[in-house]
Amino acid sequence: MRSRPKVAFFDFTGCEGCQLNKLNLEDHLLDILEQVDLVEFREAMDETAESYDIAFIEGSLSTPSCIERIHDIRRRTRILVALGACAATGGINALKNIHPIDDVRETVYGSEKYRFPTLPALPVSAVVQVDYEINGCPMSLPEFLNVFKALLMNKTPDIPDAAVCVECKLRENECLYDRGMVCLGPITRGGCEAICPSFGQFCTGCRGLVSDPNRQAMLDILTDHGLSLNDAKKRLLLFNSHSLNPSSGLTH
């Protein structure tokens, strides 16, 4: 890679929380900025560019113009990284996919619904080739830094795949199941250092599923701990509606 690779950030349908999170890198951010040529970042700057070495994509694809834009970016970038749950897995946006789309639009815009075209919310990988994915809602900053630094050094970044429970046990947290709560830690891909259980809150599965998830076992655990089968399925779908799409049999 040349000494100053051209880096760009693009946001699609999301909450911009991942973009905002980057500004929390502060000193690291300034270090990185010295090593790269930041050529496009609409939220923070006016300029644009023709081609990139690394394009970071935030947000899901949810309109016809999103699809056009992502193809255009893919053509112009060497490496494409999906940043955050919305881009990597569809995230919370994909929840709308489990409702019939016309109902969704009608709920929001009433009789004006046809004015605003929308598609199911898709992860970037559903439309173009994605080279790396950084999970989380919001994405994890240490992971972002690791991937970014690896790419700058032309290395292949490590992407975590152990379950949240593994990290949770390493931190010696009391398991939430022992406190009468339910938690998606057993089936969720780690890399966040089990931050939610460490703060006493259940894991919602925001980092997506581990690569070989045992859905039935997870549903059994949830129903054994008091959730109805329907509520258990709903809980699983919160951040994972795209991967657990209706044809997987999880919705009815």
Added chain:
Amino acid sequence: MSRNLHLNIKHLTRVEGHGNIVVNVTDGRLERCELEIVEPPRFFEALLKGRHFQEAAIITSRICGICSLGHQITSLKATEAALGLEISEQTRLLRQLLIDGATIQSHILHAYFLAAPDFFGKPNAFKLLTTHKDVVLRALRLKRLANDIGDIVSGRAVHPITPVPGGFTRLPTETELNALLKKLIETGRPDMQATVDTFSTVLDDIPDFTRETEYISLKNADTYAFYDGDLFSSDTGSATVDQYRDWTREFVVPHSTSKHCRHTRDSFMVGALARWNNNHEQMLPAAREAAQTLGLKSSCHNPYMNTVAQVVESDHCLEEAIAIIDLLLTRGLKPEKPNQQPTRYGRGIGATEVPRGLLYHDYTYNRQGNIVAANCVIPTGQNLANIDADMKKRVPEILDQPRETIQKELEMLVRAYDPCISCSVHAIQVTFTGGAPPA
């Protein structure tokens, strides 16, 4: 004067979300002048249907990363009102502390990174690094500090973890609060003072423009209202929060995926300037001093001054955060479990002053504790009609200026409102009041 001017500023930079400014002047006649909102809608109200009360705030937090705390708190208030969940005084104080942190974070980000480049004549804040490195570093330090409040009290500043219906899943320790207090006093105060001084040097770059409008905010007898209060309008006085539908009459316009709002006039304003105009007497003394340094008059009708009002509010929030932590430490933190035993099921409305203005969440729950109807009205949606009205007054006033000046002034005007367009497209409601007015 007879001039033709056609501006179409696509994907306006340095704002949250996606908007275009469109201006058409033919033979000196203003034909079109509006902020087009092209952000893809995300349909949160629909996503909330059928969801359990423990999940509502987790979902709505994702409406907006910058306002995630505001959405979360407002969502919790709506859920608690609907389910009859009482919260403790300690929970209330911790939530107010979180709001202080989130407000400083959002205001500082906007004032320094999104608005200030215009004042310093730079295309972005990174370019400021070469000429004003100390200013950029100070901004990052203040942002970090505001973030620390969120990290310590809520686990994470973006999409907070610990605030849940009825309380918190984990409380900060007294050691953590002591360390935070020290930082707020030792680095926060001098950095905030320096911020006020920096912005006092750019006041000449703020366009001299006046358009009086209706200012709407919460009002609270005890304090400068953020966490709760009654509705208050500079035109009509007070009303209870359950009147909010009449105060935000929404309508769909063709040029925006976000709905527009009106109350008694064609448009109104919410946000820092509206809060300042309605409640400035309740600001803490340090912040009132800052207002004086920054030339913010007690009744200010220049929307460009919204950024200045944000700086003043940041100062207020810093002082309030210091006072709250002091109080919590004096009283001692009591271990408490969140109160999650509903005493009723029905409808509840939450209204909070978030950085950009008044935010409403309105939920109805069934007996299983699942949502059957939801409505969110977001500050930027409430401001959109007012932004259009300001532009319509401003363009003819500056029509003899070069095109670049007009473009820059309009961009600055839109930015001054700190529009959160990613939020605003969820300013959506289930039922419709009337059709769309002509474009």
